[in-house]
Amino acid sequence: MPDASFPYTPRMGIEAALPVEGFMTTQLQRVINWARRSSLWPMPFATACCGIELMATASSRYDLARFGMERMSFSPRQADLLIVAGRVAVKMLPVLQRIYQQMAEPKWVISMGACASTGGVFDNYAVVQGCDQFIPVDVYVPGCPPRPEQLLEGIMAIQRMIDEDRIPPKGPDGRRVPANIVLAPTHRPTAQPVALGLR
Numbered sequence: 001m002p003d004a005s006f007p008y009t010p011r012m013g014i015e016a017a018l019p020v021e022g023f024m025t026t027q028l029q030r031v032i033n034w035a036r037r038s039s040l041w042p043m044p045f046a047t048a049c050c051g052i053e054l055m056a057t058a059s060s061r062y063d064l065a066r067f068g069m070e071r072m073s074f075s076p077r078q079a080d081l082l083i084v085a086g087r088v089a090v091k092m093l094p095v096l097q098r099i100y101q102q103m104a105e106p107k108w109v110i111s112m113g114a115c116a117s118t119g120g121v122f123d124n125y126a127v128v129q130g131c132d133q134f135i136p137v138d139v140y141v142p143g144c145p146p147r148p149e150q151l152l153e154g155i156m157a158i159q160r161m162i163d164e165d166r167i168p169p170k171g172p173d174g175r176r177v178p179a180n181i182v183l184a185p186t187h188r189p190t191a192q193p194v195a196l197g198l199r
């Protein structure tokens with residue numbers, strides 16, 4: 001129980017980390033970057049099975065909310081992180097481009113999975129062979145599908161970019177220059193935990 005003769009003020013979160021005086025000095029740009037990296041608002045463009053892993057990333061086990069992004073936005077004007085998860089059909093491409101154009105600046109793009117990055121196994125006339133041919137992609141997350149951990153790694157790569165103040169600049173033609181970060185696959189298949197009984 002707190003001492004009644006002493007005003008009890010619980011200190012939590014950033015307050016607990018601050019000195020007793022309650023103030024700290026820093027640079028405005030650092031605060032802006034901290035706020036920006038802690039409140040990325042994803043715009044899910046999930047068209048196929050990778051979308052299920054994207055949903056799993058937002059679920060309780062992987063808890064995307066830890067990164068300040070529990071608010072999946074289905075309105076591009078209130079989003080700044082486009083996650084392309086799944087194959088992009090040629091018919092859907094204008095929709096994807098329109099969504100990208102409508103998103104708030106500064107904005108980032110993650111290409112999640114083999115289909116979004118390369119067309120995957122769907123090497124045919126109906127599927128775009130890599131969304132980076134039409135929108136700037138900052139982080140490529142490999143896999144078919146990538147696990148939620150890999151998507152989180154991709155999101156953290158974006159956060160590191162923001163921390164370092166590396167907002168992608170515009171090129172000489174005025175078009176956005178993509179960051180082109182490629183994550184290394186980290187998944188190592190392990191042995192089955194139970195005997196399969198096949199003899």
Ligand code: SF4
Nearest residue numbers: 049050113115144145
């Ligand atoms: S990369 Fe694999 S899991 Fe993802 S959309 Fe393509 S086929 Fe589905």
